[in-house]
Amino acid sequence: MTEQPMTEQPMTDRLSFPRNFVWGSATAAYQIEGAAHTDGRLPSIWDVFCQVPGKVRNGDTGEVACDHYHRMTEDLDLMAALGLPSYRFSVSWPRVIPGGSGPVNHAGLDFYQRLVDGLLERGITPLLTLYHWDLPQALQVRGGWTNRDTVDRFVEYAVAVAAALGDRVPGFTTLNEPFCSAFLGYASGVHAPGETDRHAALTAAHHLNLAHGRAVSALRSVTAAELSITLNLAHLYPASDSEADLAAAEHVDRIANRIFLDPILRGSYPQELLTETKHLSDWAFLADGDLAEIAAPIDSLGVNFYNPTTIAAATEQLRGQLAGRWQNDPEGTGGPSQWPGTDLAYAIPMPGPHTGMGWPIVPEALTELLLRVHRDYPGVAMVVTENGAAFDDVVTADGQVHDADRVDYVHRHLAAVHAAIQAGADVRGYYLWSLLDNFEWAWGYSKRFGIVYVDYDSLARIPKASARWYADAIRQNSIPALGS
Numbered sequence: 358m359t360e361q362p363m364t365e366q367p368m369t370d371r372l373s374f375p376r377n378f379v380w381g382s383a384t385a386a387y388q389i390e391g392a393a394h395t396d397g398r399l400p401s402i403w404d405v406f407c408q409v410p411g412k413v414r415n416g417d418t419g420e421v422a423c424d425h426y427h428r429m430t431e432d433l434d435l436m437a438a439l440g441l442p443s444y445r446f447s448v449s450w451p452r453v454i455p456g457g458s459g460p461v462n463h464a465g466l467d468f469y470q471r472l473v474d475g476l477l478e479r480g481i482t483p484l485l486t487l488y489h490w491d492l493p494q495a496l497q498v499r500g501g502w503t504n505r506d507t508v509d510r511f512v513e514y515a516v517a518v519a520a521a522l523g524d525r526v527p528g529f530t531t532l533n534e535p536f537c538s539a540f541l542g543y544a545s546g547v548h549a550p551g552e553t554d555r556h557a558a559l560t561a562a563h564h565l566n567l568a569h570g571r572a573v574s575a576l577r578s579v580t581a582a583e584l585s586i587t588l589n590l591a592h593l594y595p596a597s598d599s600e601a602d603l604a605a606a607e608h609v610d611r612i613a614n615r616i617f618l619d620p621i622l623r624g625s626y627p628q629e630l631l632t633e634t635k636h637l638s639d640w641a642f643l644a645d646g647d648l649a650e651i652a653a654p655i656d657s658l659g660v661n662f663y664n665p666t667t668i669a670a671a672t673e674q675l676r677g678q679l680a681g682r683w684q685n686d687p688e689g690t691g692g693p694s695q696w697p698g699t700d701l702a703y704a705i706p707m708p709g710p711h712t713g714m715g716w717p718i719v720p721e722a723l724t725e726l727l728l729r730v731h732r733d734y735p736g737v738a739m740v741v742t743e744n745g746a747a748f749d750d751v752v753t754a755d756g757q758v759h760d761a762d763r764v765d766y767v768h769r770h771l772a773a774v775h776a777a778i779q780a781g782a783d784v785r786g787y788y789l790w791s792l793l794d795n796f797e798w799a800w801g802y803s804k805r806f807g808i809v810y811v812d813y814d815s816l817a818r819i820p821k822a823s824a825r826w827y828a829d830a831i832r833q834n835s836i837p838a839l840g841s
C-alpha cells in the first residue's frame with residue numbers, strides 16, 4: 358500500500374493577509390474627545406443636537422465622552438501595547454476653525470500635532486479623517502450642508518489641517534459617511550442637525566460630494582499624502598424576486614450608494630436618480646463643472662460595513678406597520694422601517710443572529726460588497742475603514758470583559774475580507790470600530806463598540822478579550838481559519 362500524498366492537506370490552519378495589509382482601529386473626535394469647551398473649541402451641530410430633548414438616548418452628550426482630549430497619552434500607550442500598526446481618527450473642525458470660517462485656532466490644532474507626534478513616536482501610522490459629522494454650528498445657522506458656501510469653508514479647513522500635518526500624516530480621508538450627514542441629518546432627522554426635508558438631503562449630498570472633490574484637488578498642492586473618502590455602502594438584498602422589490606432595491610442602491618460612488622468614481626450621477634427624485638428636487642444645485650470637480654482622482658476608497666439590509670417596495674400594508682416607528686430602532690419590535698430619503702422603499706428586519714444594535718450578522722455580505730465595488734468600479738483600491746459590533750459587555754468579577762461575541766464577529770468579518778482579497782478585490786487594510794467604547798450618536802453611551810471597555814464613572818480603560826484577540830491577529834498577520 359502506498360501512502361496518500363499530503364499535498365491536499367492545508368499547510369496551515371490560519372488565513373494569512375497580504376504582506377503590506379494595514380491593520381488598525383478607528384475612532385472619531387466627537388465620540389471620544391470630550392473637552393467640549395477647552396482651548397477655544399466652539400459648538401458643533403452635535404453639541405446643539407444633544408441639547409434637544411428626546412434626540413439622544415438618556416440625554417447623553419459628548420461633553421466629556423472618553424475624555425480622550427486629556428487622556429491622549431494613556432490612549433496612545435494603550436494602542437502601542439496592542440501593537441496597533443495604524444490609527445484612524447478624526448479632526449474636530451470646531452476646534453481648528455471654531456467659527457466655521459476665519460482664523461485658525463492654534464490651540465485646537467496643537468492637540469492634533471501632539472496626537473500625530475505621539476503616534477509616530479510609537480510607530481503607529483495615522484489615518485486622518487477631516488470630517489466625521491461635527492460641523493461648526495456657526496455654519497449650520499447659515500444652512501449647513503444645504504448652503505453651497507459650506508463647500509469652500511470645508512476646503513479652507515482641510516487645507517489648514519494639511520498645512521500643519523500633511524508632512525507627517527500619510528493618509529487623509531475627506532469625509533466619513535456622507536450618506537449619514539445628508540440623509541440621517543437632513544431627511545430622517547435622527548442625526549444632527551435633525552432636519553426632515555428630502556430636498557435638503559439631496560442638496561446636502563451634492564454639496565458633500567463637491568466639498569470632497571474640491572478638497573482633494575486643493576490638498577494635492579499642500580500634501581503628498583494619499584487621499585480618500587469613506588462611504589458606508591449599503592449591501593442590499595431584495596425582499597423577494599418580485600419586480601417591485603427588485604426595483605426598490607435598485608432605487609435604494611442609487612440613493613444610498615451610487616449617489617456618491619458614481620460622481621466620485623465615474624464623474625456622473627445615475628440618470629434614473631435624477632428622474633426618480635424629480636418630485637423632491639429640481640437638482641438646480643448641480644452647477645456646470647461640479648461633476649468634473651467631484652471626480653478628482655482619489656488613491657483609495659474607504660468602505661464602512663456593519664450589516665446588509667433587506668429592501669422591499671413600499672406598499673400600503675407595510676406603510677401601516679411602519680406607523681410611529683423610529684428609524685433603525687431595534688426596539689421598534691421588528692417591523693419595517695422607511696429607508697431615509699425616500700417613500701418608495703422599506704428596510705425589512707432580517708433573521709438573527711443580531712448584534713446589540715439589532716443589526717443582523719451576515720459576514721458574507723462584506724465579501725459580496727467588496728467584490729461588487731471591485732466589479733463595478735474597476736481598479737479602485739479599498740480599505741475597510743470601519744467594521745465592528747456593539748454588544749452588552751459586562752465587567753465580570755475577575756475585572757475582565759469576556760466579549761466572545763465580538764471576537765466571533767470580527768473573526769468572521771476578517772475572514773470575509775480575506776475571501777474578497779482571494780477573489781481579486783484590492784483591499785489594503787482593515788480598521789476595527791472602535792478602539793474605545795464611546796458616544797454612539799443618537800444612542801448615547803448605551804451601545805459599546807470598543808475593543809477597550811470604558812468605565813464612564815472613573816473613565817478607566819479595560820482592554821476586552823477582543824483587544825487581545827486582535828493584537829494576536831495583528832502580530833501574526835493572519836487569523837485562524839474559520840472552524841479550525
Ligand code: FCB
Nearest residue numbers: 385533534589790797806
Ligand atoms: C458608523 C459611524 C461611526 C460609528 C459606527 C457604529 O456609521 O461612522 O461613527 O458610530 O457607525
